[in-house]
Amino acid sequence: MTKLSVNVNKIATLRNARGGDVPNVVKVATDLERFGAQGITIHPRPDERHIRYQDAHDLKQIVATEFNIEGNPVQKFIDLVLEVKPTQVTLVPDAVDAITSDAGWDTIKNQSFLQEVITTFKNEGIRTSIFVNPIKEMIEGAKKTGTDRIELYTESYAAMYASNKEEGIRPYIESAFIANEIELGINAGHDLSLDNIEYFKNSIPGLLEVSIGHALVSEALYYGFENVVAQYLEKLK
Template sequence: MTKLSVNVNKIATLRNARGGNVPNLVQVSMDLEKFGAQGITIHPRPDERHIRYQDARDLKKVVSTEFNIEGNPVQKFIDLVLEVKPTQVTLVPDAVDAITSNAGWDTIKHKSFLQEVIATFKSQGIRTSIFIDPVQKMIEGAKATGTDRIELYTESYATLYPTNKEEAIRPYIDSAFVASELGLGINAGHDLSLENIEYFKNSIPDLLEVSIGHALISEALYEGFERVIAQYLKKLSS
């Protein structure tokens, strides 16, 4: 079964809008696990506009499933990950002012940098993943960095899915084949939803984990977390 890791950034955004502690990010994360989520993902950014660095420390104390911290490996982020020691760190090349992640790594151009950062994390027993576009040469480049996994950036799939799902999934099938041949674990994330997740999962047989935040939180506004989590688990296990 493909694991479901829930990105709770949007919960932090809602909390920060009023400056207090409602909704309580830690309690929501614990509840998501109780409802069946198999991981919690956070993506702190330097300005802490949603997830705060202290949230990572607080969540480390309570997350009983897998804890995944995403982000651009600037020194402040590296220091946080080494302090918290999550299950997995996902390296994302987002700009400081990015609203959301919008590109994967150029693993060839940044090979030396990624090798150094990944070696640092792996020396502390932290599983590593690289956020990457579904491009063969970038996946081959990822292998050379020493990463354990890649996370396929799925925005283009989600965008094209409503009109041509076969074309939408094709580069991801090809990329997954290359990754599996190279011995890389496969994660995926960005704009995956209840509408498109089942087709993606069934097309990528070696898919280990999906990280879903914006769509899941939005869907839960209508149906509630417990029901939405159950729907995702059903689709990921079919």
């Protein structure tokens, strides 16, 4: 079964909009695990506009499944990951002012930098993943960085799903076959939802984990977290 990791950034966004501690990120994460989520993901940014660095420390104390921290490996982020030591770190080439992740790494141009950062994390026993577009050269370049996994950036698939899902999924299938051949684990995330997750999962050989935040939280406004998590788990079987 492909694991479901829930990104709780949007919970922190809602909390920060009003001040105080409602909704409580730790309580929501605990409930999500109780409802069946197999991981919790956060993506702290330097301005802490949603997840705060303290949230990472607080969540480390209670996450009983897998804890995944995403982000651009600037020094502040590297220091945080080394302090918290999550199950997995996912490296994302975000600009400082990015609203959300919008591109994968150029794993050829940034090979030496990624190698250095990944070695640092792996030496501390932290599983590594890097965010990549579904491009053959980028997948092959990822292997040379020493990463354990890649996370396929699925925005283009989601954008094409309603009009031409067969064409939208094609580069992801090709990328998955390459990753499997060179023994890279496969994660995926960005704009995956209840509408498009089942077709994606059934099409991608060896899909280990999906990270879903914005869509899942939005769907939970209508259906409730427990119901939505159950629906995702059913589609990921």
